[in-house]
Amino acid sequence: MPVLDSHVFDMTRAIQLAVAPVFLLTAIGAIINALMGRLGRAVDRRRKLEELLPAFEGETLASMERELGSLARRIKLVFWAMAFAVLSALLVCLLIGTAFIGALVAVDLSKPVAGMFVLAIAALTVCLLAFLREVFLAAMADRARSVG
Numbered sequence: 001m002p003v004l005d006s007h008v009f010d011m012t013r014a015i016q017l018a019v020a021p022v023f024l025l026t027a028i029g030a031i032i033n034a035l036m037g038r039l040g041r042a043v044d045r046r047r048k049l050e051e052l053l054p055a056f057e058g059e060t061l062a063s064m065e066r067e068l069g070s071l072a073r074r075i076k077l078v079f080w081a082m083a084f085a086v087l088s089a090l091l092v093c094l095l096i097g098t099a100f101i102g103a104l105v106a107v108d109l110s111k112p113v114a115g116m117f118v119l120a121i122a123a124l125t126v127c128l129l130a131f132l133r134e135v136f137l138a139a140m141a142d143r144a145r146s147v148g
Contacts, residue, residue: 011103011104013103014099014100014102014103014104017099017103018096018099018100021092021095021096021099021117022096024092024120025089025092025093028085028088028089028092028124029089031085031124031127031128031131032082032085032086032089034131035078035081035082035085035131036082038074038078038134038138039075039078039079039082042071042074042075042078042138043075045071046068046071046072046075049064049067049068049071050068052064053065053068067141067145070137070141071141073137074134074137074138074141077130077131077133077134077137078130078131078134080126080130081127081128081130081131081134082127084123084124084126084127084130085123085124085127087123088120088121088123088124088127089120091116091117091119091120091123092116092117092120094116095113095116095117095120098112098113098116099113
């Protein structure tokens with residue numbers, strides 16, 4: 001019976017250690033959700049502008065084309081932010097799986113787990129930087145539209 005107790009204790013400990021990465025997964029999911037909303041709005045605006053484009057000429061047409069360029073940059077940034085967020089989430093999932101395997105097999109996988117954690121945080125950092133840049137571009141485009 002003591003052997004069973006130690007396995008239960010090991011699994012309980014592994015589950016406890018997996019709770020923090022699960023919270024990180026929840027946060028990454030919320031970021032992906034926010035990015036999806038921004039992507040949807042940018043794509044909708046681009047479609048609307050492309051519909052209106054043939055009806056305009058001169059300075060208005062040039063302004064709309066500049067906005068289309070800005071939207072293309074924003075859409076690209078959101079795409080890259082989402083890609084790095086998904087990469088981060090995948091690394092967290094692998095981290096959780098590796099931690100459980102290490103607990104079940106009684107193998108020291110602390111270095112691979114730590115490496116995956118560092119990579120997940122690095123990917124999340126790149127995601128957030130791309131997101132910040134997209135928000136900055138959106139704010140500058142909105143400011144230019146309201147001034148002009």
